[in-house]
Amino acid sequence: MKPVRVGICGLGTVGGGTFNVLTRNADEIARRAGRPIVIEQVAHRSLNPECDLTGIKTTTDVFEVARNPDIDVLVELVGGYELARELVLTAIANGKHVVTANKALIAVHGNEIFHAAHEQGVIVAFEGAVAGGVPVVKSLREGLGANRIEWVAGIINGTGNYILTHMRSEGRAFEDVLAEAQALGYAEADPTFDVEGIDAAHKLTILASIAYGVPLQFEKAYTEGISRVTFDDVEQADNLGYTIKHLGISKRTDAGLELRVHPTLIPKERLLANVHGVKNAIAIMGDAVGPTLYYGAGAGAEPTASAVVADLLDVARDIATDHHYRVPYLAFIGIGDDDGSMPILPMEDIVTAYYLRLLAVDRPGVLARVATILAEQGISIEALVQKEATEGELVPIILLTHRTREKNMNEAIRHIESMADIAGPVTRIRVESLDEQE
Amino acid sequence: MKPVRVGICGLGTVGGGTFNVLTRNADEIARRAGRPIVIEQVAHRSLNPECDLTGIKTTTDVFEVARNPDIDVLVELVGGYELARELVLTAIANGKHVVTANKALIAVHGNEIFHAAHEQGVIVAFEGAVAGGVPVVKSLREGLGANRIEWVAGIINGTGNYILTHMRSEGRAFEDVLAEAQALGYAEADPTFDVEGIDAAHKLTILASIAYGVPLQFEKAYTEGISRVTFDDVEQADNLGYTIKHLGISKRTDAGLELRVHPTLIPKERLLANVHGVKNAIAIMGDAVGPTLYYGAGAGAEPTASAVVADLLDVARDIATDHHYRVPYLAFIGIGDDDGSMPILPMEDIVTAYYLRLLAVDRPGVLARVATILAEQGISIEALVQKEATEGELVPIILLTHRTREKNMNEAIRHIESMADIAGPVTRIRVESLDEQE
Known part of the structure; x- marks a missing residue:
């Protein structure tokens, strides 16, 4: 021919x-x-x-x-x-x-x-x-064509994954690993596109369109980078059984579609948590096939x-x-x-679990007040770790919550940050179990 | 339409x-x-x-x-x-x-x-x-169509993986977990097809044909089941940094194609080693794309x-x-x-690394004799573990070898088994690093 x-x-x-x-x-x-x-x-x-x-x-x-x-x-x-x-x-x-x-x-x-x-x-x-x-476009568009796609969650930026991998394995700070990645050519001189999640949001936008059959709507994607993730968070997450990954996540819900890129705690035993270095991997949940995953080099x-x-x-x-x-x-x-029946949800309407890290004055009643604020927003606590403090020092409090609406969490954090006994901003990292039920 | x-x-x-x-x-x-x-x-x-x-x-x-x-x-x-x-x-x-x-x-x-x-x-x-x-046929046949495929290695039988997963996580014996799998409906009343590797060999035969462009040649596939894998092997492998999986492996070599199903030690950090329960996953190496992996439910x-x-x-x-x-x-x-330029290699011509477990009389010179036999076959030792024995007991010796030809290993094992100081047959499990170089 x-x-x-x-x-x-x-x-x-x-x-x-x-x-x-x-x-x-x-x-x-x-x-x-x-x-x-x-x-x-x-x-x-x-x-x-x-x-x-x-x-x-x-x-x-x-x-x-x-x-x-x-x-x-x-x-x-x-x-x-x-x-x-x-x-x-x-x-x-x-x-x-x-x-x-x-x-x-x-x-x-x-x-x-x-x-x-x-x-x-x-x-x-x-x-x-x-x-x-990774032939994920073909897999999603053709290979899983029988399915109603429920969610997509992926490590779709190699630079970010390289940084988080080395922060975790070597106990180093974000800036330090970023500088190394730049020296090795894994990160650009201006790393904004990669570490702030814009590149991942481009890819997630494409995946969401072919997953659910909606127009491309990059402007509605929520993006949050990894530059504020500290080694302390990485270590705390590890103690709780989680690994922090920079994920692009899109879910189908009754109210509409979630479309968001942010650092995420995922259970250590998930394959996604075991994807290291510059490699990419995308987990896709279909109603017939269940969870699937596609892994390989995301660039080069x-x-x-x-x-x-x-x-x-x-x-x-x-x-x-x-x-x-x-x-x-x-x-x-x-x-x-498209008849608009599946709008992209604004970030405050998404539902997820949360990891919170606060610095509190070591004084009776602080924890009770934090718990009350969360309860007032209908947020229930799954786990709580309070470190011992030496006299007069600020103590870190680590919380894992059950799933709740982002709007309620924003409100709770606003109240917690206004407490006299809480120092500085509350660190908030979203948590996804990525299990078959969710 | x-x-x-x-x-x-x-x-x-x-x-x-x-x-x-x-x-x-x-x-x-x-x-x-x-x-x-x-x-x-x-x-x-x-x-x-x-x-x-x-x-x-x-x-x-x-x-x-x-x-x-x-x-x-x-x-x-x-x-x-x-x-x-x-x-x-x-x-x-x-x-x-x-x-x-x-x-x-x-x-x-x-x-x-x-x-x-x-x-x-x-x-x-x-x-x-x-x-x-898992859309692995489409991924290999179309998604990786630009590549010269170097090798394919997969967990392609859920029953076998269920058994090995539970042997490892719960320290149980093969027969015990098999009985449980049968009760749960994951294994047939006659489990031969699954645990002896015949089902996996069927699937591997298909993958190899579409990977390399050769006719289907199921009759030339080597199959070895998992029924002789003991918890002791699982534990020894773990100590050495490996997990035992029942893999279907097909490699392109200058002499021809390898086509084999057998228990395999793979490094713990590989994604394949982290595929648990009845799930399937296939790793595919292409000359352009490098290593990729496809994961999901293999049956149901x-x-x-x-x-x-x-x-x-x-x-x-x-x-x-x-x-x-x-x-x-x-x-x-x-x-x-097909012009026959890529024949399926007989098993004795494949090249791989090996895990060996021997039971020896605790006497000076036994280890030296084993090492000499291996050296005579051109086999070099990568790691050796000899357990301490109580007086008069047989001691287990665990060996990891570098890559060698199966024919040489057969010969070495024949000599080792003929030693007066060695009790019973030598356990031999193949080892694959599945890295990008191999």
Whole structure:
């Protein structure tokens, strides 16, 4: 059969990896796809020393690829928002299929892009946008297609997981491990995107859309970073049987969908708690299948290339298929026609359990007052640890609560912080059991 | 679009689950598939009290379904070999697509079935045949399609994993936990299929074919069960930093493919070592993606139904597609034309590390003689533990070796067992590090 002709835009880390995987495994890929997948053109600004471009047509203008009539599929690996958006929309307008690993682009401009692609009858594939090489988009969109998805919870930012892993295993502070991660190239010079949860929220937004069949709504995601997690919290959590992970969590409830990224205590025995270093893992609960989990490298040249090339294989198979028989972009037909029956819940309406750490003056009655404030908000206590204090010192009090509404917890914390015997702000970390019942 | 009309053959555990998932999630499934998937007919021998068959056309003759012109897809859930084979071949001959969860059928008769299906241009899908609801067939066949697969290692029999989990956590003997598993319905009255590794070998055979693009060769798989694993071994392994799991392992080597099921020591920190109870998990190493893992329920009514219905969704999408554009049955085009360049290696040619447990007379020179025998076979020792003995008692010696060829280890064990100072047979359990380098 005729080869599929690919134009790669961007020859950085992922672009270079994609070029090399397509070249190195060309025979194996052709034997899987039933036709060769050939690189017709590469657009790049600077040379990637990892790639041998001998005999490859190159350009410095990505739009030349988007308009090249000899190209069937444009692979967008330039990153960022505006240039990528314009490039992808130009490629679509020229009748080309698109493969991208750009989570920011899909999370923020996906609805517009999928609408344009639908009108043109072309594929836009984005496996590489979530969890790098882990085929979680395909698993959720196709493999679990029989299920009503109940929740998704994932370690979807490798930098954050690297930091939390080393804080825990080596008893170090956040800033210290972050500096090391930057030196090793696992974290950017400006780490905000990773450690404040924005990158994870992009990926979670995409997962939630394909889990529940709702439009992409990145602007409604709640994000909280890990920069305020202390080693003391990590240690206290450990004593209580928990590990702190930076999770993206989306749950279906009767009132709507939860969509939130924040540090989370999870029971140590969960597989997610045992995912270390820069690796990613996503747990997905379906009503028929029960809990499942997908694990692997969430970033890097060849792991992400693995996802990009898998998308190219799908394009190679579906290229001759009538548009209506393809897997819908966001898993369900007619997501644009969503009737709003599953709104994204504001953060104060989510329901979860909590870990609280307070510093109190060691005086009779303080604990009773804290317990009363919680009770007034209908919050019940699951566990309480009060450390012994030396005379006159402040004592830390650690609390685990049962599940309650965030609004009530906000109110309780406001009251506790206003107590004369409580010093400084209350540390609050959400707790998820991730069990089959919840 | 036109509905896809399904005939379900067999209304036992998985058949009943499939019926119920298709019925309960019909709207969500139709919104994913772009068309309704309707149950046109059910063939069953006895009533399943879990299923409400009101308004459903039923029969007691499965072949009636295979010949029913109103049916597009036959779902084979009768189990076993001969009846299932005849039923599936009849359905194919009548131009029907087939979905099955029958691993024994695919592992043993798959080559014949896929050949017939290819001639007729119909789909035969079998996600449910490996690891129940875990979409590992799709992940390996499509999601990792860019990769040269290096190895696959999985906990693919829930019964065996249940037994090993409880032996370890409760310090109990194999027979004791097996009896409990039988009482709970996790193990059959005749547990041979599960605990001797035959069921796992069926699944491993399927995984290896789609990983490497070789024909199904169940008859060449090596199987060793867990019935000889003692709590003492479990405890010794734990002390050395390992957990014993019953794994199906297939590796690509320069000489050929390894295909083996046996108890295996793996490092405690691996995710596979933390998969407990009846759950399944498969680790897959690709040259581009690195290590990945897929986890979930490996059996049960609705988990397996989740896989069966996912296959039906694929059929619903591909039904109008030209046969040549579909994902090949065993992941690669032209597996029948295999040139034999990747033979399945006989067990004596595999290479792995070993755990050995011997009982020795407590006398000077015994250890030196054992070490000499190993050295003569080119086997080097990684760790050695000799327990203290009370006067005159036999002492256990625990050895971990570096990687060596099984043939050499057989020879060494033969020599060790012939020593006058060694009592009884040597216990040998293979050790796999499952790291990224190996």
